[in-house]
Amino acid sequence: MSKTNPGNFFEDFHVGQVIRHATPRTVTSSDATLYTALYGSRFAVQSSDDFAHSLGYDRAPLDDLxxxxxxxxxxxxDISLNAVANLGYAGGRFLAPVYPGDTLSAVSEIIGKKENSNGTTGVVYVRSTGYTADGTEVLDxxxxxxxxxxxxxSPAPDPVVPELPAALDPLVLGNAAxxxxxxxxxxxxxxxxFRFDHYAKGEKIDHVDGMTVEEAEHQIATRLYQNTAKVHFNQHTEGKGRFGKRLIYGGHVISIARALSFNGLGNLFHITGINGGKHVAPLFAGDTVYAWSEVLATADLEGRTDVGALxxxxxxxxxxxxxDFPMKSADGKYEDGVLLDFDYWALMPK
Amino acid sequence: MSKTNPGNFFEDFHVGQVIRHATPRTVTSSDATLYTALYGSRFAVQSSDDFAHSLGYDRAPLDDLxxxxxxxxxxxxDISLNAVANLGYAGGRFLAPVYPGDTLSAVSEIIGKKENSNGTTGVVYVRSTGYTADGTEVLDxxxxxxxxxxxxxSPAPDPVVPELPAALDPLVLGNAAxxxxxxxxxxxxxxxxFRFDHYAKGEKIDHVDGMTVEEAEHQIATRLYQNTAKVHFNQHTEGKGRFGKRLIYGGHVISIARALSFNGLGNLFHITGINGGKHVAPLFAGDTVYAWSEVLATADLEGRTDVGALxxxxxxxxxxxxxDFPMKSADGKYEDGVLLDFDYWALMPK
Amino acid sequence: MSKTNPGNFFEDFHVGQVIRHATPRTVTSSDATLYTALYGSRFAVQSSDDFAHSLGYDRAPLDDLxxxxxxxxxxxxDISLNAVANLGYAGGRFLAPVYPGDTLSAVSEIIGKKENSNGTTGVVYVRSTGYTADGTEVLDxxxxxxxxxxxxxSPAPDPVVPELPAALDPLVLGNAAxxxxxxxxxxxxxxxxFRFDHYAKGEKIDHVDGMTVEEAEHQIATRLYQNTAKVHFNQHTEGKGRFGKRLIYGGHVISIARALSFNGLGNLFHITGINGGKHVAPLFAGDTVYAWSEVLATADLEGRTDVGALxxxxxxxxxxxxxDFPMKSADGKYEDGVLLDFDYWALMPK
Known part of the structure; x- marks a missing residue:
């Protein structure tokens, strides 16, 4: 039996299966600092213990992303070592603040499984939960x-496709603040x-600035997350592959865009939920990332007058x-250059 | 009204104006570690809690730069988003040690303003102060x-040009040690x-070593400082600009030179004042930085026999x-290859 | 007398000489985080305070490497500024765990010296010891x-060549766990x-994954270690040198290989001893590192039933x-592409 991890294949997953993941990691202020240095994020709640504490946090929480x-x-x-593609996200909820000193672990449950018509691949639906050492769930x-x-x-299993929300109800969010x-x-x-009341549904904001990405930067970030997906790190094999170069972790793009969005959304201090996300095109080192935002909805949170949700x-x-807010062209396809279409709820003070 | 920051233009500043800046940031030992990793600095006071504590510090203070x-x-x-050039520094004073756990904020006062004869630009003089959460001023x-x-x-304002010291009086410095x-x-x-008495006015020291700079390094450093100047980060626009490449933050050069100067000035443990500084030429990734120093003066500090100032x-x-100590040629111009001419006071034990 | 460090030459060393090195450094969780970000190491004992504490550690110790x-x-x-080559290691022992907050210093003793027949160089044998502020030896x-x-x-000295162990006795190791x-x-x-009993002498493990190295990464790592060897940092001189590029610190290769070896040796939580190591070929930025391991021996530790040594x-x-486990070809020479041949003892739970 091989000592190395071959990853799981479609047949290895079954609905209801629970997988406890390695490696627990104690996060510290050093993760926050390195995150700042990698993305240039400037949100005050995540930057200053004093600012955060004056508002009601114990101290500056770690950035949600x-x-x-x-x-x-x-x-x-365990999940995606043999993945062909990461197809989508849904129902992401930030459930409790994470502070320096907390130890993060993760567990996943297989909630759906459906073979593709080609017979060589299938789709696996996974709910993953992050928790701290005392069992507090911080994210799912x-x-x-x-x-x-x-x-x-191997025979196709009975298809099980979970019902997933197109968007989260903002009323069930916000407990992490x-x-x-x-x-x-x-x-x-x-x-x-600009506070909550300054923003209106339909408003679009160009975040103006651009950030060029270097190989060393996305590799350092992705290793910080102990993400081992091979395509991000191995030029020797990727150089012979489809793109001829290393693919940048999609989450790196989300974090760059979120950091850029400070310019226009400076008071949007906390992501509460991820409704969905699509990595439209690959990003490579040397490319420059830009971003814009559209306000899809605004909402009050039950029992809270301090903040509203966008x-x-x-x-x-x-x-x-x-x-010019590049998005989809008339044929419904994303325009050239679009990398990411990410749909989330976040809080802003009133 | 645009939600994004357009930056201030010459007309937006007025003498006496006070600007409180975003984003407060709690600095930690992680900033010190990352600084070491970015520049290779080896000064013992900033590296070792035990060394610093044995001398009288609470613990290792953060590097002055x-x-x-x-x-x-x-x-x-707030100040330089629409700046054409950073023309000079004067009167920089380090007023108190900064320790891990301190939260740094900054405020600026506009102290002068003068339109240029071309009518399209002007010079703004700004005194900036850094302070910790309890209001202690640590730097101005x-x-x-x-x-x-x-x-x-728009009409030219009455010119106000503040009187600035060509050099600080060393007697008013040193409180941060x-x-x-x-x-x-x-x-x-x-x-x-080598201690204070080993150095004499006029002495020149070649720091020998060279350090090549990479894009990822200066970007990580400049984001660590939450410095958003566009020219450092956006290859997509800079590639079409004057130099065809990203410009490295001038402060990155100062820190590299200071780290190189350890070889020859190893006991020069603390910068007390910045008399002035000129960024003579731009630095780009791939270039190798060298440095040399000249002792311009030596001074005793009133009431202190422990240290002297160089x-x-x-x-x-x-x-x-x-x-060969490259500097200015006969015509008074800086020689090719000179990047930085930085004039400062610093302390060395006797 | 020059203020800069010219480094020591062969004549400057004498057997019995003790050299106390600069710069003491207080290590923190930030060093651990940056190490994770540079290598992607995933060993749970070094990643999680909770995991480590539950086993008997105070908290997560710093990675041995x-x-x-x-x-x-x-x-x-002090030792290798004028070195032509780092010829070998022997007898490396990890003597006590190092925790965030410890201050590391180093001292070396010259234990042997032999001039080469060419008369222009010589070999110096050095035993170096790392210790914390209270004098605890953590490594030699x-x-x-x-x-x-x-x-x-200058005349050749009487040759003194110390007797060095080809391999450490595992019984004298393990005190750092x-x-x-x-x-x-x-x-x-x-x-x-896989635990200790799953591994057998002679077993070979291909660690499968590859990691491409960037200039910014090895420079950041090597400066983190305050290692000043010029060949790692100066493209201006190295560009004109033998390889035309900067040479990557050999220790960087060891750490990459160790991190890759997690895939196959995930429970091998602690290096106890370094029997020897040979840097077979130079590594440059842009190269991709792969690794494999061979179990040379297994051993019980006296009085311990919790762990065994591999x-x-x-x-x-x-x-x-x-x-295909590349190693030496029939003529006894290392095969093309081999970088490192490293021989060590490490612990695994039973």
Whole structure:
């Protein structure tokens, strides 16, 4: 029996199966610092213990996407080592703040499985949960991936396709943010004069700035998440592959776009839910990422007058500024240069 | 009204104006570690809690230039987003040690303003102050920048040009260093047998080593400082610009040169003041930085027998070793390859 | 007298000489995080305070090789600045766990010296010891380096060549790991179902994955270790040198190979001893590192039933997958692409 991890194939998954992932990791302020250095994020709540504490947090929580990437990374060796494609996300909920000193672990449950008509691949639906050492759930989300079959001749299982929400109900979100002492929210320190009521459904914001990505940067980030997907790291094999180069982890694009979105959404301090996300095109080192946002909806949170929720579409492009809000063309296809179409809920003070 | 920050133009500044900057940031030992990894700095006081504590510090303070860069970075979105050039520094004073756990914020006051004769730009003089959460001032400095006018037709303001010191009086410096328990200063651990009395005015030191800079390195550093100046990050636009490539943050050059200067100035443990600095030429990724120093003056500090102050000119070059101390040619212009001419006071044990 | 460090030449060393090195450094969780981000290491004991504490550690100790690199780095300015080659290692012992907050220093003793027949160089044998602020020795090892003579005419000293063990006795190792509470060793969290008894002498394991190295990565790593060897950092001079490019620190290769070896040796949580190591060929940025291991021996530790020791040969290659376990060809020479032949003892739970 081989000592190395061959990854799981389509046949290896069964609905109801629970997989406890390696490696637990204690996150520290150093993860926050390195995250800042990799993306240039400037949200005050995640940057300053004092700012966060004055609002009601214990101290500065880790960036929500950093938590997402660390949890996601743990699932890779068990879920997507033999994946052909990461097809989508749904129902991502941030359930509790994560602070320096917390140890993050992850567990996944297989919630659906359906063979493709070609008989060589199938789609596996997985709900993954990140939790801390005392069992507190900090994040859960569903993703579905196309996975190779080990043996094309193995029989197709009965298809099980879970019902997934197109969007989360904002009322069930927000538990990862304490009730804020709004008197201490300082727009100057936060970097934006615009609060919840300044934003309206349909509004589009070009985030203006662009960020060029280097191989060393995305590799350092992806290893920080202990994400072992081979395509991000091995030029020797990728050089002979479809693109001739290493593929950048899709989560890296989300984090760059989120950091760029500070310019226009500076007070949007906390992601509460991920409705869905599509990696439209691959990103490579040397490309420059731009981003724009559209307000898809606004919502009040039950029992909370301190914050409101914005539902946003965050679109990232490569080598294409976003003054014209590039998205889909008349034929329904994404325009050239669009990298990411990400749909999420986030909180802003009122 | 646009949600994104358009930056301030010449007309937007007025003398006496006070600007509180985003984003406060809690610095930690992780900033110190990343700084070490980015520059290879080896000064013992900033590297070892035990060494620093034995001398009278609470623990290892953050590197002075790291503090400078973090404070400087905060001023960029408000002061220099529309800057044509960073013209100079003066009167920089390090006022208190910064320790891991401190939260740094910055505020600026506009102290002067003068339109240029071309009518399209002007010079703005700014005093910026960095402080911790309890209000302790840790750094202040003046810089002046050339900023675009929004409208060339707007009338020129009455010129106000502040009087700035050509050099700081060393007697007013030094408060950021405790009285040192010199018995615990161990030359072997510090890495140099040379103390204050070994250096004399006029002495020149070639720091010998060279350091090649990579895009990923300066981008990671500049984002660590949350400095958003566009020219450092966007190859898509810079590729079509004057140089065809990203410009490296001038402060990155200062930090490389300071780290190289350990070889020759190993006991120069603390920068107390910045008299002035000029970025003579741009640095690009792939270039190799060298440095040399000249002792411009030596001084005793009133009431202190533990340390003396050296006033140094720190010169950095690119792709040019410094055995011949490259500086200005006969016509008064800087020689080819000179990047930086930096004038500062720093302390060395006696 | 020059203020800069000229490094020591062959004549400057004498047997019995003790050299206390600069710069003491307080290591923190930030070093662990950056190490993870640079190599992608996934060993649970070094990643999770909770996992480590449940087994008997105070908290997650720093990676053994990180400790090695930091101690090694301190010796460079005094031992190998004028080195022609790093010839070998022997007798490396990890003596106590190193935790965040510890301050690491290093001292070396010259234990042998022999001039080469060419009269221009000689070999110096050095035992280096790393210790924490309270004097606890955490690591010692011997290395021998070929060093230039300052003056070819200086007389050859009486040769002193120390007797060095070809391999360490595993019984004298293991003190840096506490007695483990094995009930808490969770294979799922650790990432491997294979324990000590699953491995047998002669077994070979291809670690499958490859990791491409970037200039920014090895420079950041090598500066993190405050290793100043010029060949790693200066493209301006190395571009004109033998290889035309910067040489990657050999320790970087060891750490990449060790991180890759997680895939196949996931429960091998702690390196106890380094029997020897040979850097067979240079590594350059852009190359992809692969690795394989061979179990050279297995051993019980006296008085311990919790863990056993594996003696392993860890071989790294560049741009060459290791399915065929590349090593030496019939003529006894290393095959093309082999980078590293590293012989070490490490512990695995029973």
């Amino acid at each position: 950093l938590v997402f990437h660390i949890v996601f990374g743990k699932t890779v060796p 989300y569903v993703r579905w991936v196309m996975v190779n079959k080990r043996d094309a001749a 304490p009730l804020l002492d709004l008197e201490n929210w300082d727009n100057d320190l936060a970097g934006s004069p 539902r946003l579409r965050l679109v990232a492009t490569k080598n294409r500024p976003c003054a | 790291l503090v400078f860069h973090i404070v400087f970075g905060k001023t960029v979105p 400095y003046v810089r002046w920048v050339m900023v675009n006018k929004r409208d060339a037709a 405790p009285l040192l328990d010199l018995e615990n200063w161990d030359n072997d651990l510090a890495g140099s047998p 006033r140094l000119r720190l010169v950095a070059t690119k792709n040019r070793p410094c055995a | 990180l400790v090695f690199h930091i101690v090694f780095g301190k010796t460079v300015p 090892y011997v290395r021998w380096v070929m060093v230039n003579k300052r003056d070819a005419a 506490p007695l483990l509470d094995l009930e808490n060793w969770d294979n799922d969290l650790a990432g491997s179902p 003696r392993l040969r860890l071989v790294a290659t560049k741009n060459r997958p290791c399915a």
